Amino acid sequence: MFSPSAEPSAMPEEFFYWQEGYISPQQQRTLMEYAGPNARPMVPTAIKRTSEQDAGYVAKWLADNRKQELLTFSLDPKKSNYYGQAEKTLDMIFQQAEKENAVLYFDDADALFGLPSASAQQKEAAKALIQLAKKAKGAVLFQCVKDDAWYALAEAGFGILDMKL
Numbered sequence: 001m002f003s004p005s006a007e008p009s010a011m012p013e014e015f016f017y018w019q020e021g022y023i024s025p026q027q028q029r030t031l032m033e034y035a036g037p038n039a040r041p042m043v044p045t046a047i048k049r050t051s052e053q054d055a056g057y058v059a060k061w062l063a064d065n066r067k068q069e070l071l072t073f074s075l076d077p078k079k080s081n082y083y084g085q086a087e088k089t090l091d092m093i094f095q096q097a098e099k100e101n102a103v104l105y106f107d108d109a110d111a112l113f114g115l116p117s118a119s120a121q122q123k124e125a126a127k128a129l130i131q132l133a134k135k136a137k138g139a140v141l142f143q144c145v146k147d148d149a150w151y152a153l154a155e156a157g158f159g160i161l162d163m164k165l
Helices: 013-020 025-035 052-066 090-100 120-135 147-155
Strands: 045-048 070-074 103-107 140-144 159-162
Touching: 025 045, 025 052, 025 159, 045 052, 045 147, 052 070, 052 103, 052 140, 070 090, 090 103, 090 120, 140 147, 147 159
Parallel strands: 045 140, 045 159, 070 103, 103 140
Antiparallel strands: none
16 A cells, blocks of 8 residues: 555556546547547547646547557647757657657647737648648647637647546
8 A cells, every 4th residue: 555655656657647637438438539549530639628637648548548659749839848849840740650650649739729919930830730630640639728729729620628527
């Protein structure tokens, strides 16, 4: 038995995985219809979340159910896992996901989608990302917090998984 004061490294990984979040049966069904291993056609999916763990937990859950690795990138240039680090382009990231047969997960979609006064560069990046996500052969997930971001992704034809239900 583990005590709450035990060191995190002393606890089994599955303990944290189980405790991180919850996906209701309806949310599981919706996610599998959009991006599960038998989804035809594959639908890029925006995860409307309530906390940082929610969307990450959903992405990990999906990758586990697809028996694939999870590649995580941020759309926020201030984050260390920003997709543009080390001169990576969006094309390179999607090629990497296809080559590695991995689920592609972008957090911080709010940094690029649904911006009230987006620059021309931001609009072009958002358009390119939507096109790549729609053409991707594997599952593509986006984490959203603000309504404007997931509205923009819904208008682009993405599936929506609401974690606030």
